[in-house]
């Protein structure tokens with residue numbers, strides 16, 4: 001998108017009106033939530049769905065009484081909604097559970113059972129550790145590893161993946177977007193290379209999901225994992241996998257559970273009220289997409305087209321925020337890790353990692369906290385990335401991570417705080 005179109009899209013995006021749908025933002029008064037990569041706020045619709053579940057049908061599914069039937073209906077609806085959100089071929093490709101990390105481990109455990117000659121796994125030095133350590137642990141089951149290293153620009157380049165692949169490649173595990181640097185992966189090109197070598201592609205969509213449309217068919221990936229609490233839903237996770245692959249996976253399940261997705265992936269009881277909240281979060285995106293398209297929302301069943309309009313609207317609005325954030329950090333003399341303003345914002349999300357020369361990361365976040373701005377310092381659960389950047393893992397760097405309810409005036413407050421800190 002050219003800068004002019006991006007700025008028109010930004011101007012049209014109803015960020016202020018959307019903020020009013022988030023009670024936590026209203027309650028927090030002047031606080032700027034700029035730590036969204038660690039968890040976002042939830043809209044009223046999500047709160048209502050969680051409450052309604054607990055008040056009206058907080059029972060086990062699978063019974064013949066009306067409350068239990070309502071739980072089954074809610075789970076079916078949530079699965080359909082999430083399936084539409086990621087563009088699954090069928091809802092059974094979606095499984096619900098605790099969080100992304102436990103799903104990555106579940107798939108790694110299952111894949112680890114069947115490693116033969118094809119035992120090479122590609123991991124990256126930019127990923128959240130949840131998508132690295134969970135694969136490295138397969139060494140004891142005979143896996144070997146190839147490292148796909150990011151380049152100096154903070155991006156993974158597919159040309160660097162090509163030489164790592166061979167007839168021994170079992171899987172490539174990488175993130176759709178870096179939770180520290182905000183850089184976005186070329187998903188389809190990665191899938192094409194991986195498949196040409198006969199391997200499978202596992203995508204971590206946790207950081208990417210609140211910022212842009214997910215399309216597992218267009219990405220042509222094989223597995224994709226996501227967390228609810230990053231996409232304006234409660235704490236929970238979901239996994240999408242190609243049906244045929246999930247059907248073949250060797251997962252733990254009790255004997256009486258059929259060996260078919262999604263049941264074979266969902267051991268035990270998951271947190272139903274949070275799944276109800278997840279469904280409502282997708283309805284929130286559906287309502288946003290309908291509003292941006294000038295239509296009235298069919299809240300009960302968000303359409304794929306409207307979800308795409310919502311996520312494209314968020315993407316273009318956030319590109320404006322990214323640009324302003326990068327510019328203000330440059331004005332304050334920050335050292336930015338990853339893509340800078342001059343490279344534009346098409347390849348990045350509004351997540352920026354930086355340090356102020358001569359100021360410890362913790363001092364920056366403390367000063368921001370005194371100004372009622374929530375940002376984070378540390379390693380961002382990406383210790384290998386910190387080492388690559390030449391940073392001490394203990395102290396790391398400072399991250400500002402924005403969501404679509406953040407605004408340009410909030411960024412001005414950050415600029416003032418950082419400028420004061422530089423002067424002091």
Ligand SMILES: Cc1ncc(COP(=O)(O)O)c(C=O)c1O
Pocket residue numbers: 037038098099100101102128130131175177178179204205206207226227236237381
């Ligand atoms: C990119 C990425 N992957 C994985 C995770 C882990 O997600 P979860 O907390 O749902 O296990 C996170 C959490 O911050 C993340 O940002």
